[in-house]
Amino acid sequence: MKLTIRKTKKGDIEKYVIPIEKFNMKNYDSSIAIEEIKNDFLEDSKKGSVFFLEIEGKTIGFFSFTNNEKKSSLHINNMQIDKDYQGKGFGKEILDLIEIEAKKLKCSKITLSVFKTNRAIKLYTKFGFKENTNKSDDKVARMEKEIEL
Numbered sequence: 178m179k180l181t182i183r184k185t186k187k188g189d190i191e192k193y194v195i196p197i198e199k200f201n202m203k204n205y206d207s208s209i210a211i212e213e214i215k216n217d218f219l220e221d222s223k224k225g226s227v228f229f230l231e232i233e234g235k236t237i238g239f240f241s242f243t244n245n246e247k248k249s250s251l252h253i254n255n256m257q258i259d260k261d262y263q264g265k266g267f268g269k270e271i272l273d274l275i276e277i278e279a280k281k282l283k284c285s286k287i288t289l290s291v292f293k294t295n296r297a298i299k300l301y302t303k304f305g306f307k308e309n310t311n312k313s314d315d316k317v318a319r320m321e322k323e324i325e326l
């Protein structure tokens with residue numbers, strides 16, 4: 178299954194962002210509201226880049242990142258894949274794409290925040306992210322990966 182990426186289209190929020198994220202995050206944040214998902218997505222779109230993932234024309238998820246020029250780092254705001262397509266290697270493909278982008282932008286590190294109970298931590302660790310324990314709070318781990326330029 179070949180993954181392609183595309184920019185945001187009209188109707189994406191209602192059709193994909195809200196249903197995929199609401200389902201995915203219910204185990205970590207049971208109170209997450211539709212308005213919050215929508216506002217976070219709009220905010221991420223304003224301050225950074227958002228891309229949607231497609232398999233044979235079917236949208237299966239999205240991800241977003243922000244280039245923090247001052248610190249020359251790239252922050253992953255969100256990664257969400259439809260439940261039926263998780264665990265098939267697409268998350269790793271997204272991380273590869275983000276790392277290529279980070280190198281292009283001459284960012285020396287990639288950062289992200291993730292709930293400590295989220296299985297995604299294993300994927301990030303395998304990919305080379307390390308927990309930045311100093312800044313971690315109870316529920317959320319902050320992780321970063323150094324990039325060789």
Ligand SMILES: CC(C)(COP(=O)(O)OP(=O)(O)OC[C@H]1O[C@@H](n2cnc3c(N)ncnc32)[C@H](O)[C@@H]1OP(=O)(O)O)[C@@H](O)C(=O)NCCC(=O)NCCS
Nearest residue numbers: 201256257258263264265266267268269291296297299300
């Ligand atoms: C996190 C996520 C984007 C990873 O993408 P993916 O395509 O499922 O990941 P991959 O197939 O490339 O890698 C598999 C690894 O991801 C991790 N993983 C995290 N959540 C997973 C899930 N629901 N199903 C399968 N693997 C998952 C595991 O470590 C797994 O490795 P393992 O099989 O050795 O345990 C995707 O699972 C997802 O959308 N999860 C729900 C939303 C979420 O938690 N987003 C991250 C917010 S920081």
